[in-house]
Structure formats: C-alpha cells, structure tokens
Amino acid sequence: MPGLPNATEAFVTLVTNPEYGLGAAVLGYKLRAVGTTRATVVMVTETVPETTRAMLAKTWDKVLDVTQLDSKDSDRLAMLKRPELGITFSKLNVWKLNQYKKVVFVDADTMPLSNIDDLFQYEELSACRDAGWPDCFNTGLFVLAPSPDTYKAIMKRACEEGSFDGGDQGLLNAHFSTWSHGDISKHIPFSYNVNPNASYTYLPAYKHFADQVKMVHFLGAVKPWHYQYANGKVQGQNLTEHTRKFLEEWHKVAEMVKQSYYQPTSAAPYVPPMSTGSTKPAAPSSHVVPDDVSSVLSHITAQIKNKEKAKSSMY
Numbered sequence: 050m051p052g053l054p055n056a057t058e059a060f061v062t063l064v065t066n067p068e069y070g071l072g073a074a075v076l077g078y079k080l081r082a083v084g085t086t087r088a089t090v091v092m093v094t095e096t097v098p099e100t101t102r103a104m105l106a107k108t109w110d111k112v113l114d115v116t117q118l119d120s121k122d123s124d125r126l127a128m129l130k131r132p133e134l135g136i137t138f139s140k141l142n143v144w145k146l147n148q149y150k151k152v153v154f155v156d157a158d159t160m161p162l163s164n165i166d167d168l169f170q171y172e173e174l175s176a177c178r179d180a181g182w183p184d185c186f187n188t189g190l191f192v193l194a195p196s197p198d199t200y201k202a203i204m205k206r207a208c209e210e211g212s213f214d215g216g217d218q219g220l221l222n223a224h225f226s227t228w229s230h231g232d233i234s235k236h237i238p239f240s241y242n243v244n245p246n247a248s249y250t251y252l253p254a255y256k257h258f259a260d261q262v263k264m265v266h267f268l269g270a271v272k273p274w275h276y277q278y279a280n281g282k283v284q285g286q287n288l289t290e291h292t293r294k295f296l297e298e299w300h301k302v303a304e305m306v307k308q309s310y311y312q313p314t315s316a317a318p319y320v321p322p323m324s325t326g327s328t329k330p331a332a333p334s335s336h337v338v339p340d341d342v343s344s345v346l347s348h349i350t351a352q353i354k355n356k357e358k359a360k361s362s363m364y
Contacts, residue, residue, distance in 0.1 A: 070101035077108030
C-alpha cells in the first residue's frame with residue numbers, strides 16, 4: 050500500500066540530478082511494492098529538472114525542495130576519486146524535517162528487496178558498518194530524529210573541521226564519533242545495506258546469507274543506470290551471478306517507471322519561485338550562523354585551506 054503522507058515517520062532520500070532521479074524513482078516504487086506503511090519523501094535541489102520532479106511525484110508521497118550544500122573539498126574528494134560527492138552535504142537537510150519524529154534516510158542508489166519498516170525501531174544514530182572501514186558507518190542508510198539543534202551542531206562542525214573524506218560520510222562519522230564503540234543496539238545488520246559489487250571474499254558469505262538480504266546498495270562510481278540493458282539482460286563483463294541478478298531487477302523496475310511516468314524533454318533545471326517581498330541587508334558580522342548556507346560553505350573552504358597552510362608551515 051502507498052505510504053501515509055501525514056505519518057510521523059518517513060523514508061527520505063536525496064536527488065541532485067536526473068540520473069539519481071531515476072534511481073530514486075526505482076527506490077520509491079520498490080518501497081511501495083514491498084508494502085511500506087510510512088511516508089516517503091524525496092528531497093530535491095534546484096539542479097533537478099521538472100521532468101524528473103514529475104516522475105518522482107508519481108513514486109513518492111512528497112517532493113520537497115531543499116538547499117543545495119557542497120563541501121567543495123576537492124583535495125579530499127580526489128582521494129576517493131569521487132569529485133561529485135561534495136554535493137552529498139545536501140543530505141544534511143534531513144535534520145530540518147521537523148514534521149517527522151523519526152526518519153530513515155536511504156540513498157537513491159539503493160533497492161529494498163523486502164519490507165524494511167522495522168528500521169523505525171532503531172534510534173538516532175543507527176546505521177550499518179561500512180564495508181571499506183568497518184569502524185565507520187555507511188551513510189547510505191541511517192536512522193535519525195530530525196532536530197534543528199542537531200542540524201546546527203553538524204553544520205558548526207562542518208565549519209570548524211570540514212569532512213575527512215570531503216563528503217557527508219566523513220562529517221557524520223566525526224559528529225557521531227561514539228558509534229563504533231558505543232551502544233551496539235544502534236548497529237543495523239549488514240543485510241540492510243549489502244553491496245552487490247563487493248570483493249570476492251564476500252561470495253561465500255553472500256551465498257550463505259542470501260535469503261536474509263533486505264536491501265542492496267549499489268556503491269561505487271558505476272551505478273545501475275550506467276549499464277546497458279536489452280531484452281531483459283544487463284550487458285556487462287565480470288559480473289557475479291548475484292550482482293547481475295540485482296542489476297536486472299533494478300532495470301526491470303526502471304523500465305516500468307520510465308514507461309509509466311517519465312517523458313524526457315529538454316526542460317531547463319527547475320528554478321524555485323523568488324520571493325516578492327523586500328528584505329533588508331543583514332548587518333556585518335564575523336560570526337557564522339550555521340543555517341546561513343553561503344557563509345557556511347565559504348567558511349568550510351577557508352578553514353580547510355587554513356589548516357593545510359598550517360600543516361605545511363610545520364615542516
């Protein structure tokens with residue numbers, strides 16, 4: 050059954066471009082298909098065109114405009130070889146959704162295989178271990194309680210320290226730093242965030258626990274929408290049997306979504322309506338207010354550069 054728009058709990062994702070828009074449409078479709086009873090909300094930035102928004106409106110209860118945030122930390126993002134991940138700071142807007150008591154955030158490159166409403170039993174901040182560094186949690190799935198105070202605290206940390214990986218995951222792991230050795234009840238089983246592209250060492254475990262996999266997360270730079278799909282088959286070499294299976298399931302849903310909801314056009318990016326009211330310029334101040342987005346982003350960049358200069362001067 051569809052989600053409940055007025056529910057106090059919600060699944061939330063983020064879309065910043067049309068490609069992830071298709072991923073989110075598949076996610077929203079699957080959440081409904083597995084029978085969620087929670088509201089579903091997709092946050093979109095100004096870079097998302099109207100055609101994508103229209104598609105999302107068919108598969109999610111609510112399409113919500115949020116401010117685009119970008120760490121602009123090119124040096125740290127270069128270590129990951131993922132320069133596009135700076136914009137994942139936009140994910141932090143989820144803490145501003147005060148109309149919900151609890152939220153399960155899920156990345157747009159995930160796909161639930163069965164009902165995952167039981168995730169709402171967890172408290173903030175609950176998440177799965179990251180496959181690359183298990184003492185960190187992966188921010189493709191986490192449980193939180195929206196709060197303006199938490200939002201401001203996270204943004205303050207972003208201003209003062211930045212993120213050790215340039216994206217949201219480094220920042221949130223630094224903020225919720227006791228996760229790895231604290232309350233183990235906040236550790237969500239790995240079966241809720243399985244990476245089908247994982248190394249060969251996972252294959253025996255995957256075969257053993259295959260029937261327990263609740264959701265897959267297509268981690269890495271190559272996403273499902275990058276694969277060619279024809280005649281019900283994904284075109285690609287060196288894919289494990291289960292990876293191919295998940296990719297083909299994703300594409301089957303994507304084809305249904307595109308045929309039913311998506312009519313591509315050359316529409317320009319969506320431009321939010323501008324306020325017609327007059328505003329007075331703010332008085333100058335050296336204090337950065339965490340909710341002042343432009344100041345925050347400029348401050349983050351300046352802090353990073355200052356720290357790098359300080360380090361270089363020590364040697």
